[in-house]
Amino acid sequence: MTTVFIISAPSGSGKSTLTHRLVQEVPLLRFSISYTTRPPRGQECHGKDYFFISREEFEARVQKGEFLEHAEVFGHFYGTHTGELERAAAENVDLILDIDVQGARQLKEKSPAAVSIFILPPSRQALEERLRARSQDSEPVIARRLRDAKEEIRNYKQYDYVLVNREVEASVETLKSIVRATRSRRDRMEREIHPILETFDNA
Numbered sequence: 001m002t003t004v005f006i007i008s009a010p011s012g013s014g015k016s017t018l019t020h021r022l023v024q025e026v027p028l029l030r031f032s033i034s035y036t037t038r039p040p041r042g043q044e045c046h047g048k049d050y051f052f053i054s055r056e057e058f059e060a061r062v063q064k065g066e067f068l069e070h071a072e073v074f075g076h077f078y079g080t081h082t083g084e085l086e087r088a089a090a091e092n093v094d095l096i097l098d099i100d101v102q103g104a105r106q107l108k109e110k111s112p113a114a115v116s117i118f119i120l121p122p123s124r125q126a127l128e129e130r131l132r133a134r135s136q137d138s139e140p141v142i143a144r145r146l147r148d149a150k151e152e153i154r155n156y157k158q159y160d161y162v163l164v165n166r167e168v169e170a171s172v173e174t175l176k177s178i179v180r181a182t183r184s185r186r187d188r189m190e191r192e193i194h195p196i197l198e199t200f201d202n203a
């Protein structure tokens, strides 16, 4: 049984570092690769970071109902293809979706069993310092990201878990605990429990 873990966070809150560590360190957990109309940045690869497609192709795929959820973020379209979940289910692995608050809302409506986590920076000042430290963005972009963060953070109530990212190691541990606890839920354990019960029945 595949569990979908949805992770959202404002840009600069450390989400990529944490989710990469999680995927590396927890077995049977995989990143969902989204489709986007945004052009690739830097070293990004088609099929690894995203599937980069044209707006026309994206719209055609929306019409065919190929996306579990999709949204427009910062002027570009992003979507999670149904095939990602089908493949994960066939291979019996869990899936991590790094998606925005609109996508998270759509997915939770469709699949209430999905587990959603919002990553919050410890303060606006901490977020600003992180955005500056990665020196990837110009001043106007930093100002916009801070404004966007304020909007995104307002949506924290729609998530099951909120993680305040104060320190990387502690945050990775918290994420791992959420995955572990979810994997011990009774509804996920049925397949494992039955053979155990049978050993008692046959005694």
Ligand code: 5GP
Pocket: 008, 009, 034, 035, 038, 069, 070, 071, 073, 078, 079, 080, 098, 099, 100, 101, 102, 103, 104
């Ligand atoms: P970036 O362009 O910086 O990689 O991502 C911009 C935003 O789009 C991030 O907040 C990211 O979580 C979100 N995003 C990436 N893929 C998807 C997706 O498939 N669906 C939705 N709804 N948002 C996505």
